[in-house]
Amino acid sequence: MGENQETQKSFLETVKFDSKGLVPAIVQDHETGKVLMMAWMNLESLKMTIEKKKACYWSRSRNKLWLKGESSGNMQEVHDILIDCDGDTLLLKVSQKGGACHVGYHSCFYRKTVDGESMEICDTLMFDPEEVYGKQS
């Protein structure tokens, strides 16, 4: 495909949602390149993200639109949205307020393995989830 063919369709026409109407969105800090999280979008949340320039997802556990930071205040200001070759994965470049992870870390990817067995913490705790979301029963 030439450059024209790859970019002549509109962005929204290029996105391929899966059988559930969802597309995964990888979220990356636009300055440091740190990967913060991955979440899922449906067409409505993607349109809202584009319109508000704040990341909005589809919560598969709560089955509803989810404006990131609506509870915690940890919003994501969206700078760019990239799309992959197959059109079935998005990459958002954002400014993250506070921590992205509901556990309190800066990134949801706060654990790593080198040997494939043990794990170690590799990120910074930014907030106490109980203070932000209240005590979970």
Added chain:
Amino acid sequence: MGENQETQKSFLETVKFDSKGLVPAIVQDHETGKVLMMAWMNLESLKMTIEKKKACYWSRSRNKLWLKGESSGNMQEVHDILIDCDGDTLLLKVSQKGGACHVGYHSCFYRKTVDGESMEICDTLMFDPEEVYGKQS
């Protein structure tokens, strides 16, 4: 959860595969932080990745194990594997040989939108796919 609870299970016990037995793996250059692609792994490909320290995926289109670079030579040497809070997404930090994308770009995320309508190319073409994979009919 305290740090002990978060890291006391083994890495493989922590990974949650979806109903198809797959988990998405985001792939990032371990030095520059550039996001190169996202692919899917089953347990077998994840174990192979850990063992060989070369990224190995499950190809959903070809329905088979896929050692990245087996056709193109563009292997991914794996440095670290991170796992997210929910255990259902992986992040691989790799050294990418050549380009990651089958279209010939360094990253599969070679198109971006700012306004949500038009797209522009935002990456570097690394190789000619016809030379690497042969002419596609």
